[in-house]
Amino acid sequence: MFHQTGRCVLKKWRRWMVWAAALAVLPLRAAQPELLYAVNFDDPDVRAAVDKCPFAKVEKDFEGTSVLTVTVPPDKMSDGNPVAVVIPIDIEKIGAAGGNLYGEGDLKFTGVTRPMYSWNGVKFMLVFKSEGKEQYPDFNPGWQTNCGTKDWYRASSSTVIPKDVKKAYLNLGLQQSSGTVSYRNIRFYRGDASPESTLAKQPVPQAKYTVDLPVHRGVMSPNRFDEKDFADLAKWNANLIRWQLNRPLDRPYTLDEYKAITAKKIDELGKVLDAARKHGIKVVIDLHPFEGGKLILSTPEGRQYLVDVWKEIATRYKGHPAIFGYDILNEPHSRNLRPGDPTWPELAERTIKAIRAIDPVTPIIVEPDQMAHYELLEYLPVFEEPNIIYSIHFYAPGQLTHQLDPKVKPILGYPDETRGWNREYLRKNLEKAREFQQKTGARIYVGEFSCIRWAPGADRYVKDLIDLFEEYGWDWSYHAFREWQGWSAEHSDDPAVMDPVPTTGRKEVLLKAFEKNGK
Template sequence: MKLFAAAWLGIVCFALSFPAGSAEPRILWEWNTENSSIPAGAELIRQPGEKPFLRVRGPEAPAFPIDGALLKGKMVTVEGVVRGEKLGQEFGDCLKLVPNYRPFDKYRENWGYRPGPPVPREKSGWERHAGSWRIPPYAGDFKLVLADAGKNGLAEYLEIRILEVPAPEPPSPGLNRAPLQKTPKYRGAMAGALKDEEDFRIFAEEFGGNLLRWQFLQGGPAVFQTTERYLAWGRDRIAELKQVLPYCHKYKIKVVIDLHRSPGEMNAINNNLGLWTAERQQAVVLLWREIAAAFKGDSAIYGYDLVNEPIDKVYDVRSDALDWDRFAEKLAREIRAIDPDTPIIVATSYNPRPINLPNIIYSPHFYEPGEYTHQGIRGRAMVGPYPDPSKGWNREWLRLMAEPTRQFQLKYNVPIYVGEFGVIRWAPGGAQWLDDWISIFEEYGWDWSYHAYREWSGWSVEHSDDKTIEQPVGDTARGQVIRKYFRRNQR
């Protein structure tokens, strides 16, 4: 994971200083010449006037063993200072944490250990690199891999550390005293570009859905420019939702307001990557104040979904920004100062932490197994059907993927809403995949919204399993599954 000065997120990469008033983060592990061994494939270099450093020549990718007991259950930032030639070529990231245990043996697919794409450079002076990982409580040991030399480059490293991102305050006891619902009340879909009343009528009366997760997404640039421009974009989204809310009232559809686009970089699947500066976070605060003021007291609003898929692998504990847990709580408190009643929805990871406020709904997204649900998208390989006994993919495997969320719910007595789940329409066995996942949500009493209603045809249950057919065909096996469960909605 790499953060470059001005080139990406505006993080200063050359100095190891902190924002004014910040405390030195706790060092969980560091390499130094006094008590650390030199991993195979690296050499220790001592030069007059310089600190000792490690040199790596590609294709070597030496690794330090890391005791998992130091990290598990924590969020950590890995940092180091690197220089060299032909950096980041072919082999990926520098300073990446790699689990020595098999993540698939325990719960959810471990997206947290997947580095971002490297940024190749022919030559660089000393630059600071940093990236963050959320380490699940069941984690085993790790390797810290020095892989920036790639196939035939040269990379030199010093100041290599693993820093702890301080955990939020523990939740107050009894924040949520109401019993957990045993049966979902709301079953629906994601949407965001519906304009005609007929789309809402069909969704409610013919499909039977009673919840739309409405995306604030379209109509604006992905890259943050100014706070004023972001707020102007957000006001346009508020106006669009206000235009269609009468249809939601008419057809008894609840609405999740989903801030799908934060003021920063997004990847191809709309993960929010660029949220991790104080300026951008303040822009989100200002927009949520306006959203809460605009929709406070509207009976159609199911909840405020703070930020869609905030990917904090590029968060840096030394930056001026808040990590997701603290930022989510800040947003929630800002909204509560304006709207004390509407539930607040917080995106969760495979290692969720509760927010110290009542009336919070926690929202995972389930696309596991990702290589199955996203096969054939943007050049991804076709991997075959679901279920697949040879891969262990079946309903019980899906239940295992949901287990951390279920245990989190039971531990803290909090409601769960599955904001997204979906399978590309041409994946063989998609109807069974949908049925298996929804049956788990029904068993646990989780409200849910599938991805997606009348958005891109690739996720549509009204389109054929045949990838070459672009026009909707109406009834499909996947659509029958959705309608079967929508019939359980009460009106």
Template structure:
């Protein structure tokens, strides 16, 4: 997960969400008909300045046709019934109405009164949520909500709280929608609470927007969507063919949008042996990728370019992970991926992966298929992030029995979600993770404003150093040892101007190397803020470095082990 300023090439953003869903459908090793499993993850939350910079969230990838089972998951309530609490209007344009026998929070803001916040709010005791990942869920509908000046305003469903006494205020939520909805729509976000959380304020309404929004108060709830107790395949040990078990370590980079011959030449000079090749567009956008014929036309063109690059890479002995960054259906307004909720796009996801496997399965430079980049599922869904990857993997195996397949966890593949991740009951599966923690350090000052955060140091009220990175990655290490799983760190980084970025990158890699994990740095010749060939103090003054940057020297040190 990364983000870049407005106007820069698309790259990741932030606010992660929880992962989960209940399984049902045809029996298989992964999905036995007598067993239902649910998966859940943690959320991450950040200070408002980060939300302002990183409001857009995560995208996904695609693969092939099978009959998709329906599935459903419900929240297990935690804490007080939110629908029964007294809600205080703020801003002068909010009231409670009864609609079809249900209590509805209504905010109706005139066009000339958009500025400011117009919502209902309630202080919550967060102690019942301590140490848990909590999903906040509500149904809403809106009419003619104006586009706000900032993308993180508009429709607001948000919690304001401090994770601990010394931590800065944070504002997790599902925000930013505007316009009109077609009837009632779900809205959800997740928060993983520390054991030190005390109180917070939950808000529902509009900020810096006019128009009408309604929240179905009777649907408002907080609870657990999935938990570690719901995992399946608990004792499964992954087996790998000898060529994967004994191959040389993979150390490399995330690709630019289009890979040029000169890029491959440079990477060979750096001793890179792996490229995670992203097939992406419309990063962070909502409501794109819905025209599947147009989507296929775009993707086919991207795959044509990828095949050329893979052919050219033969002389450099560089392997490729095919990373389908942009999924059919894109994202819905709540930043969930559309394909988790609509069968048309779930089917197409699987079909696309069938096509990719047929096209690339015999290419000598192919290393692995990366099914879905940073899956994000923040509410119950019929085609959940885990099962959809499972079905895509099974479809690929019908075509290509040999190439490794990569599975990602929810909430943008955060390490904190691994306690809730189940392994597939399949062999030659590689499990992937992304490392951008703490995000307020790795993505700091993306638009140039705000104080600097230094690594190592106190970040978000906690001491961050190599041992804190190790602690953050421990759930992934536990999963590796429990299931004999190969781990691949598909992305990690710290922005070019982050003080101590080279130390952060070095500490991450030292741990990856200690644990035997393959890795690719984000990113090579994509957005300059992530480039180790650029330097600057903010996005506006980035420029090519005249000599090797400290970050580049760290990468070259470890790439030299590929010789």
């Protein structure tokens, strides 16, 4: 998907700031992270890498800092590999293998066109091989910061560097986009210790349950409340809805703005729960701020809000018969945490304890790191508290499920034996989650899965996944119901048709699966 093409770097040291307020929330483990590597754009080897990219240059800014700029004309835009400066990093020499690596840098871009895939555009990415397989961790993640125009901002993320990695290649440039992007102050630090696998413990801890619910099958919620939606889902025989406490996607939002939006949605929950009860549907209450939980995880104030908002929800709605569970944070990602911040499992534990002090029974749903990644359940602990449900999201392969622009051709389909995309591919990708279930006795909930409606064979993809969920006894909710037409099971396979139709292949798959639900 990505490759090594071109080369570049950065310079300027800034002291690491530790918020005093963080001490009031959770203690930091390290006041100063260990610097492993800083890109020096004045270094001859780095300059040689820059020279290999015909669209790159290094200039001094008004402060005397060396800034790398990559400008890709529209006729030179690549549909495949990045047009980028590629800087080799000796992972073995800097001692980064076998641990977490935290990277950060200052980025600015102008007129960057929207890429074919949402994970492309502006790249601040490492490329390395582990066990023969290439990996591409990006330190500028997030669809709102990969195209368009944006003044200087700090991009950061972290990744695990496997023990067998000797070399990596830093890609700085554009992929599937034209425009201009600039970089300065690129640095890599030793991250916090890699999490321990729960499955490596002897004996393996066992999850505890005092609530015995049958398997539930349903959908993700619309973006607004309408009781008719619940009545229609009852006719479908769905018995679960994952109700999003989300925000609009029109622009970035501040924590205070998200708090205000969520406060209104919490007030509305009473109507949601009452309508669900009336129509025989259970509700997962889902805190859904987008961007890997950035608004929640990236500051001490956000991390305190995570606890406070769930204390409020539990206090107001505990005991309501329509509640299936509390999904404490949608798609958390440790890229939003800096070295020394509390880890996601620590934050989840703290939130669980706060809820349990108010509501000792209602199931609490916890998602693993890296956007509820299906292979990372084992790096969550088996929490001591009872009735913890472990949730994953599944959109693999992303090249199939997330073909968000139907104008981009060809549109890939499923199954595709030339790419190895079939039911066994899906089963293999779910092996880690299945192993976690079998060894810990944990209840598994697939909170999201889907395939873009205009992908040929999307109905077969959805059916194959549901068949596996049923085989494993997992709860699930299809993404999504009356939210965005691209995911809608009520819209046809033709992207030009924007109105719902009486039936589709995907809808028929869901209706057949919902027949298993009791009422």
